Amino acid sequence: MLDANKTLSKESQLFLENLRLYLFSSGKKTEEVEDIMEELAAHLFEAERNDKSVEHIIGRSPKEYMKLLSDEMSFDYTGSLKYILIILFGASSYLIIDKALNGGIEFSVLELIGYPLAGLLSIVVYMISFRYMASHKLSMVKQSVLLSALGLISIALFAGVIIISGMYSTSFMKFDNTGNVIAVIVAISIFISLSIWSKTWVLIIIPILLFGPALILDSTDFQENVKQVLSTVITMLGIMLYCGITLKKIKNV
């Protein structure tokens, strides 16, 4: 982020943040996005010193201006494919570990087709919604409703696959013990590789928080329902703590 952003008015900063989100969710090349962001920040900086408003620079409709810029910029095919593959590989790894810990890895044809399809559909819905949110002035309530709806759509898609697969499908791929161990090692390796590539701990910390408590509590003498409640509470608290620490770090940058 440009230093000048700190000296820009809130209106200009909000416009730049929304523009970044719009261009990013339109799949534009990161280099080109950063280039135009820097140039517009410099323009807004000088315009504000001469008492010009954001409207004077971008016109009456931020949406039209964002589209005008976006139409001139190149679509990043390899970059977008990379992100889609990362999300799909990450989700698959999570699924593999989850199945291995809960009775062994077993997939039906419907699951093998349904999960990637549900993942892709979720990504498309998120990208369209982020573009909409970036180019429209939405109240906090409307934003929260939209984000919740997005979460529900993703959950509904994946739940749909699980339910339909449970009703109509028979097992297509079942791993034996060695297969389970190998698949888990591959899944963990994917998490580690993705973390190294994206230079963030999130892909390692979240699976640990999701699976760790249940694994540790399994070796204790607590009752089954106590184990479940405890592992859920520890997972939730852990994720909240991690989000809190991350937010604090971002604010301090």
Added chain:
Amino acid sequence: MLAIIKEGAVYGYELAEKLGEYGFDSLSEGTIYPLLIRMQKEKLVSTTLKKSTAGPSRKYYYLSEKGESELEVFIDRWNKLSSNVNKIVKNKGECDGA
């Protein structure tokens, strides 16, 4: 825009100001950026980033050789068009006067 850049290297804000001085003040200043992106892609202009003491770095635009020849072609076309339009307008004026 090519003609203004030909006068000397300019950065975005400066270019918008100059356009305003030439009478294009009804346009939003930001509309120059989509055009500048296209001009860069078509290699009509080249750019350099220079640090500014007054704020963030500025991206300066220079006219490339291709840009110069494109400008010449445009000026030729424009001269022909405006001379033809002038002839029509003048002719219409004479007809109305008669």
